[in-house]
Amino acid sequence: xxxxTQSPEALRLQEGESSxxxxxxxxxxxxxxxxxxxxxxxxPEFLFTLYSAGEEKEKERLKATxxxxxxxxxxxxxxxxxxxxxxxAVQEEGTYKYIFGTGTRLKVLA
Amino acid sequence: xxxxxxxxxxxxxxxxxxxxxxxxxLDFQATTMFWYRQFPKQSLMLMATSNEGSKATYEQxxxxxxxxxxxxxxxxxxxxVTSAHPEDSSFYICSARVIGVNTEAFFxxxxxxxxx
Numbered sequence: 114x115x116x117x118t119q120s121p122e123a124l125r126l127q128e129g130e131s132s133x134x135x136x137x138x139x140x141x142x143x144x145x146x147x148x149x150x151x152x153x154x155x156x157p158e159f160l161f162t163l164y165s166a167g168e169e170k171e172k173e174r175l176k177a178t179x180x181x182x183x184x185x186x187x188x189x190x191x192x193x194x195x196x197x198x199x200x201x202a203v204q205e206e207g208t209y210k211y212i213f214g215t216g217t218r219l220k221v222l223a
Numbered sequence: 224x225x226x227x228x229x230x231x232x233x234x235x236x237x238x239x240x241x242x243x244x245x246x247x248x249l250d251f252q253a254t255t256m257f258w259y260r261q262f263p264k265q266s267l268m269l270m271a272t273s274n275e276g277s278k279a280t281y282e283q284x285x286x287x288x289x290x291x292x293x294x295x296x297x298x299x300x301x302x303x304v305t306s307a308h309p310e311d312s313s314f315y316i317c318s319a320r321v322i323g324v325n326t327e328a329f330f331x332x333x334x335x336x337x338x339x
Contacts, residue, residue: 145326156229156316156330157267200266209255209320211328213266 115140119201119214126191126221134186134217136201144204146184147211148177151198160186160199191221225251227319229331236307236338244302244334246317252297253319257328258290261314273300307338 116139126132138146145164149157161170163179170177174195176187186199198218202211226249236242246256254275259267271292272280279292289311291303300319304311314335318328 147327149330154314154333154335156227156318156333159327159329162327204326209326209328210257210269210272211267211318213268215266218264 115203115205115212117201117203117212117214119199119217121217122215123218124220126188126219128192128221128223129190131187131189131191133188134199134219136184136186136214137182138184138201138203138212138214139182140203140205140212142206144206144208146179147202147204148175148184148186149200149202151200151216153198157200188219191219193221193223195219196221225319225321225329227317227329227331229317229334231334232332233335234337236336238308238338239306241303241305242307242336244304244315244317244336246300246302246319246331248298248319248329251319251321253300254297254322256294256300256317256319258292258300258302259316259318261316261333267316270302304336307336309338312336312338 118137120135148160151157161177166181174189178185198216200216201214228247230245256273258270270285273292273294275294294300316333318330320328
C-alpha cells in the first residue's frame with residue numbers, strides 16, 4: 114500500500130537554528146515527490162518537485178533532497194516567516210493523484 | 224506562476240441547503256482538477272478527480288450524490304455540497320495541474336464551510 118510518513122510532527126526552532134524535515138515514502142513506482150508549504154487557513158503553496166534519487170532543489174533557505182526511500186527538506190538559518198506546515202506528497206507512476214503526508218508544523222521563534 | 228482561484232473563501236450555510244464552490248485556473252488550462260477535504264491539523268484527503276468534459280472520479284467512501292462535481296471548461300471546476308449537514312463542515316481545497324510535462328499541481332486558497 115502506498116504510504117507517506119512525515120517527521121517530526123511538530124518542530125520548534127530558534128531563529129537561525131538549521132534543521133531538516135523528513136518524508137519517508139512507499140510507492141511501487143515514483144512519478145514525482147512534491148513539497149508544499151501551507152499557512153493556516155490557506156491552500157498549499159508549491160515549493161519543489163523531485164523526480165529521481167540524487168536530485169536536489171534549492172530556494173532561498175530551503176533545500177530538498179531525494180533518495181529511493183525518503184526526502185529531506187533542509188531549512189538553513191530559518192526566520193520566523195518560515196513558520197508554517199510543510200507537506201510532502203508523492204505521485205505514483207501512471208497517475209497524477211497525490212498521496213499526502215500528515216505534514217510537519219514548523220514554528221520558528223525570534 | 225500558475226494561479227488557482229477558489230471562491231468563496233468562507234461560507235456559512237444552514238443545514239439542508241446546498242453550497243457551490245468554484246475553482247478557476249486563472250492563467251493556464253487544466254484538463255484535470257482535484258478536490259480535497261482537510262480537517263484541523265490533518266492532511267489533505269483527496270475526494271475526487273475532476274476531468275474536463277467527463278464525469279468526476281470519486282475516491283472510495285466519498286458520496287457522489289452529496290458532493291457534485293462539474294468540470295465544464297478547461298479553467299473551471301465546481302463542487303456542490305448538497306443537503307449540507309454539520310458534519311460536512313470542513314476546509315475544502317481544489318488544485319489544478321498545468322497541461323503538459325510538469326506534474327506539479329497548484330492549489331486554490333481553500334474554502335472554509337460551516338454548516339449550522
